[in-house]
Amino acid sequence: MMQKVRAAARAHKPISIKSYTLPHQTEMQIEEILGAFLKELNRDVLKDSLAYCLRELTTNAKKANTKRVYFEEKELDLSSDEDYRQGMQTFKQETLDNIGYWLEKQEAAGLYVRVSFQIQGKDLHIRVANNTHITRKEQIRIYDRIARSRAFRSLEEAMTAVLDDSEGAGLGIVILVLMLKKLGLDEEAFDIDVENNETVARLVIPMDETKGDHLTHMSQELTAHIQSLPQFPESIMQLRALLDDPDAEVTEIARTLGQDPALTADLLRTVNSARYMLPRKMDNVVEAVKVVGLRGLKQMLFSYGTQRVLGDGSENAVSRALWEHSQRVAFYAYGITRHVSKRKDLLDDVYVGAILHDMGKIVFSNIHPDTVEKINDFSRKKGIPSSVFEEMSEGIAHAEVGAQLAQRWNFPDVLIETIRHHHAPLKAPPRYRDVVATVFLANTLANMDADEYELLDGRVLRLLGVESPERLRLIHQRLQEQYDTEYAHLDHRRDSSS
Missing domain, CATH: 3.30.565.10 (Histidine kinase-like ATPase, C-terminal domain)
Structure with a gap:
């Protein structure tokens, strides 16, 4: 045909x-x-x-x-x-x-x-x-x-x-x-x-x-907003510098980290999650740093600092929903990397790239939350990608907005390219394609309501070692069950401690 x-x-x-x-x-x-x-x-x-x-x-x-x-x-x-x-x-x-x-x-x-x-x-x-x-x-x-x-x-x-x-x-x-x-x-x-x-x-x-590069008032507003955002908090920048110092001791890193109670809580919450599968709850910061590792801690700073600047979702319902979605995508991406593609060397990049993949949407939601919600509703109703409407509305897609912000904050290239190409992994530079493809697949599964596995690009699935739509269906089902169990447990524990 x-x-x-x-x-x-x-x-x-x-x-x-x-x-x-x-x-x-x-x-x-x-x-x-x-x-x-x-x-x-x-x-x-x-x-x-x-x-x-x-x-x-x-x-x-x-x-x-x-x-x-x-x-x-x-x-x-x-x-x-x-x-x-x-x-x-x-x-x-x-x-x-x-x-x-x-x-x-x-x-x-x-x-x-x-x-x-x-x-x-x-x-x-x-x-x-x-x-x-x-x-x-x-x-x-x-x-x-x-x-x-x-x-x-x-x-x-x-x-x-x-x-x-x-x-x-x-x-x-x-x-x-x-x-x-x-x-x-x-x-x-x-x-x-x-x-x-x-x-x-x-x-x-x-x-x-035909042309697809009309710069609308909205895109100009977004660009101006990106430029007006502050740099990372000074405490985060100092901790990043300390992590880059080969002579820094773990105790010194833990002491510096402990000066930020919210970051300390975030570290302990992460290390006690199913991601690390510890036999007992850990509350020692030095030991937590050892478990996460210096690279893992450095990656955690990117997501933590981003929430400090852009907000943690308490600003509006749309922003909160985006962070919750990113959390699910990160969980899925980590699971795919660990159990399917089995690339433990990519775990930290994949997890943080997934947490930050929708940075651009979060920027936009902070400016125009009502429009984001209406675009998403209309896209779901029509069964078409919201990215089509984002480009109409914003002049530039949310992925590019997020990549621009990541560049401004001097993020590593792997995170910049993951944010930029998370809807088009095969366009990513080859050296980062495995990470981007994993975040793409995790994001797709997190958004998938119906069994449409056969519609996914087979090239991406083969890149990650997924042999068939049936295999993908089983992976999706397992990730859903694990995520719902893990976060139901965390919610219960949080309720019990309040």
């Missing part, structure tokens, strides 16, 4: 895929075709953004077909204002509750969605058609959403606005138009009309005009 797709892209011939029910596997095929055409045009960087636009249009086409069979069964007239209002009150919930039934009726009625791709000159033409007529009322609603999008300068403004998203042509269409703007295109790149008994949504992407 993909060989035929690549040949069509090279020859600038059209290719299409048709489906009556548009299952997830077909959606993935459509995205693969999109990727092949963009690769031919040397515009791979546009894939995530255009994949969102394409998914929004195919979902709307599928929903339009569902609406037809639903209204027909309810004996309601789509062209009647009163019938339309009545039908839409129950359409969304009833169809979601029994989507299989309605998809079967669509297929029995011969209602399809067809997606076509063709390169014309240097433009990519994408056509999403379904064989039901869009009503004048529906078309007006879509054009109203497009008109509304003109008022928004950024994603955060759209997320803040109150928009009716009861239909496909709601906030999703506004985001689509904003996505095109982000690529340097205007709303004329998108159109929807009736042609030859089909409703056709069309995207025309002129590759010479």
